[in-house]
Amino acid sequence: MAATRVLRGGCYCHRRLLSSASSGRPTVERGERQESPGLGFSPPAHSRNDWIGPPDKHSNLRPVIFYVPPEESALERRLREARQEAQACDQHFWARHNRAFSQEKEEFIFSRLKAKGLEMRDETGQKATLNAEEMADFYKDFLSKNFRKHMQYNRDWYKRNFTITFLMGQVALVRALRWLRWKKRSVGG
Amino acid sequence: MSAARRCSPPRAMAGLLFWHLKSTGVRQTPCQFVHLCHVAHDRLITFQYFNFLKRMYVTRCNRDLSQRAKPKADSVASPVRELQQLDQEKKVIHQIRPVPPVYQPLSEPLRRNELREKKPAAGAEELVPAVRAEPREDRQWKEMKLRLEELPGILARLSKIKLTALVVSTASAGFAMAPVPFDLTCFLLASLGTGLASCAANSINQFFEVPFDSNMNRTKNRPLVRGQLSPLLAVCFAASCGVPGITLLTLAVNPLTGALGAFNIFLYTCCYTPLKRISIANTWVGAVVGAIPPVMGWTAATGSLDAGALLLGGILYSWQFPHFNALSWGLREDYSRGGYCMMSVTHPGLCRRVALRHCLALIGLSTAAPLLDITTWTFPLISLPLNLYISYLGFRFYRDADRSSSRKLFFCSLWHLPLLLLVMFTCKKSFLEKEDKDLLPEGHGRATEMRLP
Numbered sequence A: 001m002a003a004t005r006v007l008r009g010g011c012y013c014h015r016r017l018l019s020s021a022s023s024g025r026p027t028v029e030r031g032e033r034q035e036s037p038g039l040g041f042s043p044p045a046h047s048r049n050d051w052i053g054p055p056d057k058h059s060n061l062r063p064v065i066f067y068v069p070p071e072e073s074a075l076e077r078r079l080r081e082a083r084q085e086a087q088a089c090d091q092h093f094w095a096r097h098n099r100a101f102s103q104e105k106e107e108f109i110f111s112r113l114k115a116k117g118l119e120m121r122d123e124t125g126q127k128a129t130l131n132a133e134e135m136a137d138f139y140k141d142f143l144s145k146n147f148r149k150h151m152q153y154n155r156d157w158y159k160r161n162f163t164i165t166f167l168m169g170q171v172a173l174v175r176a177l178r179w180l181r182w183k184k185r186s187v188g189g
Numbered sequence B: 001m002s003a004a005r006r007c008s009p010p011r012a013m014a015g016l017l018f019w020h021l022k023s024t025g026v027r028q029t030p031c032q033f034v035h036l037c038h039v040a041h042d043r044l045i046t047f048q049y050f051n052f053l054k055r056m057y058v059t060r061c062n063r064d065l066s067q068r069a070k071p072k073a074d075s076v077a078s079p080v081r082e083l084q085q086l087d088q089e090k091k092v093i094h095q096i097r098p099v100p101p102v103y104q105p106l107s108e109p110l111r112r113n114e115l116r117e118k119k120p121a122a123g124a125e126e127l128v129p130a131v132r133a134e135p136r137e138d139r140q141w142k143e144m145k146l147r148l149e150e151l152p153g154i155l156a157r158l159s160k161i162k163l164t165a166l167v168v169s170t171a172s173a174g175f176a177m178a179p180v181p182f183d184l185t186c187f188l189l190a191s192l193g194t195g196l197a198s199c200a201a202n203s204i205n206q207f208f209e210v211p212f213d214s215n216m217n218r219t220k221n222r223p224l225v226r227g228q229l230s231p232l233l234a235v236c237f238a239a240s241c242g243v244p245g246i247t248l249l250t251l252a253v254n255p256l257t258g259a260l261g262a263f264n265i266f267l268y269t270c271c272y273t274p275l276k277r278i279s280i281a282n283t284w285v286g287a288v289v290g291a292i293p294p295v296m297g298w299t300a301a302t303g304s305l306d307a308g309a310l311l312l313g314g315i316l317y318s319w320q321f322p323h324f325n326a327l328s329w330g331l332r333e334d335y336s337r338g339g340y341c342m343m344s345v346t347h348p349g350l351c352r353r354v355a356l357r358h359c360l361a362l363i364g365l366s367t368a369a370p371l372l373d374i375t376t377w378t379f380p381l382i383s384l385p386l387n388l389y390i391s392y393l394g395f396r397f398y399r400d401a402d403r404s405s406s407r408k409l410f411f412c413s414l415w416h417l418p419l420l421l422l423v424m425f426t427c428k429k430s431f432l433e434k435e436d437k438d439l440l441p442e443g444h445g446r447a448t449e450m451r452l453p
Helices: A002-007 A009-022 A074-116 A132-145 A147-188 B008-024 B029-042 B048-053 B081-096 B107-118 B134-138 B148-158 B161-177 B184-208 B210-214 B231-253 B255-275 B282-302 B307-329 B332-338 B348-371 B378-400 B403-426 B431-439
Strands: B056-059 B068-071
Touching (some): A074 B332, A132 B332, B307 B348, B307 B378, B348 B403
């Protein structure tokens, strides 16, 4: 599992979700709002829209709490689940990636300072930093190390983005047709 | 610059405030004041003007890039005693009045000052985001419901309206430089078409880059990132701008311009945007994207792709490098973490060499302008100091390779281009002059080619 995760960059998040789904994550009942563990927020009961929150401190992505309407159709459910899955994938990828970045950055700074014979914190207790030119080596290194991972993620992201947007289009079209039909009926009748 | 310009509005506002207070009486003042605040807000007069009353003002040097707070010298005391009274009354008002959820005048400037300290230099394409109530609202959960009154602002940010304005102005420059009589209708149609095409391209670009934008400081306040707009709406908006824009260019201007516009949208959205994460070649592709609008302006006027069009395109192409390379120098951390392949991260030496190279190329291109009969020889002469200055900054950037030299080069590029285009326009060779020159040496017997307007 770990090996696959390393080799296949972004794809692993699908396996992870499947495994979590099979481990008995509760399905969302119609008319109820999705559980938001750890997000620390519940939208007001009367609201019929999704809610978006502040950026996550690890992934910098904004979490969304999706609204499940009581009369949700199969298509709408597919859309919602696609969006949830995408959100989970993105969250997982970026949180991990950003954490790796901070960690490796710290290690790099530590090793460079040690090579220079300096401590992590100077006499005043302030954290010692390297200037941008010294950090440039790290940035270049980090980018090239994660290149393949990004390529995989890009492919997945584009695919997910198109799928979700297409589903949104379908849902919007169905809703529009439904509304037109209702209008025609109410005008005719 | 900013202080002088900001002098009259605060006084006017203060005067208005005072008049209001006098006529309505203190008891009603809280509501009136809130009303005034909202009016001021609507008229896009920010709270900086009220700050002025408190003897601390915010200057915006280089509007697009930074703000700094400076405690004002005591010498310029409020000339009118009433203003001071106003100050007191305002403070009193704020103590009594319950804090409205959206607008918190007093505490904001302080918060904004703190934010300013931490804020990195933003790119030209994004104004320092409307800092008015942002930090507080940013930490709250928001309902994802599109409010119609917010839609114009959201769409403006989605289409990167300021960048679009710059693109349209370069296209106008191309139109203006074309050696044909000026046709206002054509000019307006071409500008509108180019603007719409640019809006479409920018919207699709943002649609493609949501998670990456979230992770970069410069772009984390874009509408799709903040969930103010659904991706579907962004795509629909792009289509509703792009299709009419290109159609307008093709049918009302000429097919060549339409084709260039469509090609540019394709190049930007389908080549440049994905390429940003794959290879450093994206910078060259992006430079072509920036070079096409003036070519479009020229072809809109003349209907053909002349040497002049290519020269103008060449000038814009060369300008992109010092502009972008200098900008990207300060964003290396964000690019590295976000997975963007930029020269400044992977090939820093090349980044600086290319910037310098193209600064020097600008001198060469400016000299070529009179050779192609686009401008008089005054142009290379007048533009030489400009081009030498940016080349000097490019050289400093090449040699020093530090943040301050990169910022200087970037800021210079912001005013260098408009100035260069302006000088070019003033030195434009009148096409009538050219025709006389063509006709004069000809004898009576020879048939001369008349250039029809």
